Amino acid sequence: MNIYEEVKDAESIGIGGHIRPDGDCIGAAMGLYLYLKKACPSACIQVMLEKPADIFSCISGIDDIHTDFASEVGVFDVFIALDTVKERMGSAEQYFDGAKKRINIDHHISNKGCGDVNYIAPDASSTSELVYDVIGDKELLDIEAAKALYMGMVHDTGVFQYSNTSPKTLRIAAELIAYGFDFSRLIDETFYEKTYVQNQILGRALLESIMFMDGKCVVSMVDKKTMGFYRAQPHDLEGIVNQLRNTKGIECAIFMYQTDILRYKVSLRSNGIVDVAKVAMFFGGGGHKRAAGADMQGTFHDIVNNLSNQIAAQLRSAGKNI
DSSP, rough: OOHHHTTTTSHHHHEEEEOOOOHHHHHHHHHHHHHHHHHHHTTTEEEESSSSOGGGSSTTGGGGGGGOOOOOSSSSSEEEEEOGGGSSSSGGHHHHOOOSSEEEEETTTTOOOOOSEEEOOOSSSSSHHHHHOOOOOOOGGOHHHHHHHHHHHHHTTTTTTSSOOHHHHHHHHHHHHOOOHHHHHHHHHIIIIIOOOHHHHHHHHTTOOEEETTTTTEEEEOHHHHHHHHHOGGGGGGTHHHHHHHHHHHHHEOOOOOOOOOOOHHHEEEESSSSSHHHHHHTTTTTTTSEEEEESSSOOOHHHHHHHHHHHHHHHHOOOOO
């Protein structure tokens, strides 16, 4: 796909992503936005996402995002959904549905394509990598757009240490840092650096984690009361599940936080044996083999039991004693 060829005649272009946008979603959206502002200077281009976390304030154009999802454009000529299916776009879904042309770019294996034009590549490290792929004229890619795309790739690869990192991923990363931004500082500011509150709630989650399945699985949960005590927001919980996954001997890590009465946002991570995308899809979610998630209903113990049945079946099939 050449994204310019798909949108060159459009007078209005919308860009959206999933609810609770993460680094890849934000990086892909802002990288594409900054590129299209140069490639299609006469078009009205708008990004519609929920408010990004403060750590992403270093990304150029971040204040241009329509976080209120209000637009003077009634019907977009083109609307591009990044890193998601349309059902997870929140208030942007109405604009995607109503657009004259819909484009879907994603790297989640659970996404079968929801646009008139789809570019779904589950083997890619990130949607930011795919956005780089579809930009045909790299001469219009400037330092700020390159910085955004690099940041997105960093977040979805765990700074290029996850199994979704390919030789192609590293070649693209090299091409992006050649634009000259301070990539080391960018990684520190958006990936590693944590606020005092984030460190506190991370410590609480680790302290109250529980190992089970003969030490092959670990789970932790943060409820609304705890989040209120620390005055924490959902973005303050990012990275907890990855830290749980780093526990020695663990094959699968589960982290969940309460969003409402008997409702939880569940994140799953695997060290390779368990395909957590299959687990998440069983409960209406999705993701990748080693990183996936779902929104689930029930008590904490009910959800853990339900997840355990699916995880245990895979471990037994792999010959693991639990």
